[in-house]
Amino acid sequence: MTSAVAWALPAATAAAGRELLRRAAEERDLMRRAQGDPGALARHRLARCRAENTEALRTIVDRHGWPTGRLVGEPASTAALMILLHAPDLAFQLRCRDLVAEAAADGHCPAVHLAYIADHCAVARGEPQFYGTRVNPVTLRPYPVRCPETVDERRTDVGLAPLEQQMAALRRGA
Template sequence: MPAAVAAQRPRVQRDETLRRELLRRRDVDEEFRSNLPARLTEEACARWKEVDEGNTEWLRQAIARVGWPGRRLCDDDGSEAAWLLAQHADRQPHLQVAWADLLAEAVTAGDAEPWHLAFLEDRIAIHGGTEGGLPWFGTQFRKSPGGQWEPFPIRDPEGVDQRRAELGLDTLAERTKKIADEND
């Protein structure tokens, strides 16, 4: 990048406090999800809702204050934590859609990973937040009626592995096997 262009870019001050809170919330989210009982109880569902809604509201406020928490502001791990919290904001799909737009800008600016956007866009698609309603990248999975893990139906399935490769993701078959191995 030419020095004149770089000089015109606004400098972003790292926000270590924001980064640490993103990481703390990510850790609570992952700890909770990794310890879900095989059969969800009413108590577990209530706690799940509490965790997700608390993170969603906190992230909404943070984004309103600073914009998308990308790499420049929160390092790679903080940016990934922000994406994870956005992924789990399913009860507020309008926020996910708005955040996908901000995340797309961050990806274009090199401030976030393209695969973060692919996962969020697929998540929005399966919840009906995009026209066509089918994901592009095969990042979202469900159990089939036969009990096997499978990706949600994909738009243009013939091209999915090419799209995934462009983002540095493994093939859909490899990911499907990994999901099955991790969750069975």
């Protein structure tokens, strides 16, 4: 969060933003460690971190609503989304998906945030996703997509590249 943004935010929401950034960074670090050492202890630490991050995010959401960029700064809002995507609580994810949808409709949250959480929740519920952001890690193919003939239009609407372009980039990186 830039110092200019921090000064513009009330102290409580600025602190929430710093907390979100710290927690997301800690989780990224634990994920890297778990990839290098996929043992039970690393998985346990990562699971505990995600559970604690979920509770911290829940507290922020209960107090302030969805942490939009205007509320906590853009980087912290993105950190909140990352925490939400790894939350072990689908009911909480669904609740926040609706809050993100409202914030995106009001222009207070990037529409791409909604795309990621909407697809995440759809796949978790065994439903087709809307934007094709979720990919099966085994097949490297997108999980089923609702109305695949118009998926690229929906992706364009939220600022995502066409699905085939995303898949080609994924295959290059695999």
